[in-house]
Structure formats: structure tokens, C-alpha cells
Amino acid sequence: MNVLQFDQRSPVYLQVIRWFKERIATGEFVGGQEIPSRRALAAELGINPNTAQKVYKEMEEQQLITTERNVPSRITTDPRVVERVRAEMLDEAVAQFVMAVQAIQIPLDEVMTTVQHVYQTSERGEVNA
Secondary structure (H helix, E strand, C coil), X not given: CCCCCCCXXXXXXXXHHHHHHHHHHHCCCCCCCECCCHHHHHHHHCCCHHHHHHHHHHHHHCCCEEEECCEXXXXXXXXXXXXXXXXHHHHHHHXXXXXXXXXXXXXXXXXXXXXXXXXXXXXXXXXXX
């Protein structure tokens, strides 16, 4: 598991959940994949075990993971949940982008042209889009 760099802007448990969501959305974590125990996650990330417990409880409520008694927790196999996570991540990214662009008052047609150009050049691996 990659080490997570925490910031001071939001609660640690939300940052850990987001980290899991990003990996679920990108397919790095696949349906049915085992995840570390709460205790192992806490040790690996250097967080309080109670925080890890809160992370797992919230992820269970959001159906991101499934947990059964005496069996390791696993990433959801429900494609609807994965699609919901992807849509949520996209909506957040677009909302942040739109707010930033609106703050500098760039016309939408110019924004769309620039976004398309940058997206295409980054897909091709070109530097300095």
C-alpha cells in the first residue's frame, strides 16, 4: 500500500477514505480484493486505530467494502458502487476546476478549447501542454 501524505485541511479519516476511493475508481483496487485489517492499516499509515475503525465503518456504510465476521474486509464487487465512486470523484474535480476558472473569469468556450487541448496532449504523453 502506498504511504499517504496527510494534510491539515480535512480530517484524517476522510483523507484515508478518499485515498481508497481514488484507487477503487482507477481500478488499482479491484472488486473482491482483500484490504489490510484495521490494525494493520493504522500501523501502515501511522494513524490511531480508532481512526482506522472509523474509516472502515464509513466505507462499509458507503458500500465501498464488505466485511464479514472472521474474514478480511474486501473491496466491493458491485459495479454500481464503483461507477458511483468514479462519478463522485469526477464531479468533485470538475467543481473545483470550474470554481478556479470562474474566479479568473475565462469564457467557457476558451476553457473548453484549452481543456480539450491539454487533455489530448497529456494522453499522448507530451510535456508542457
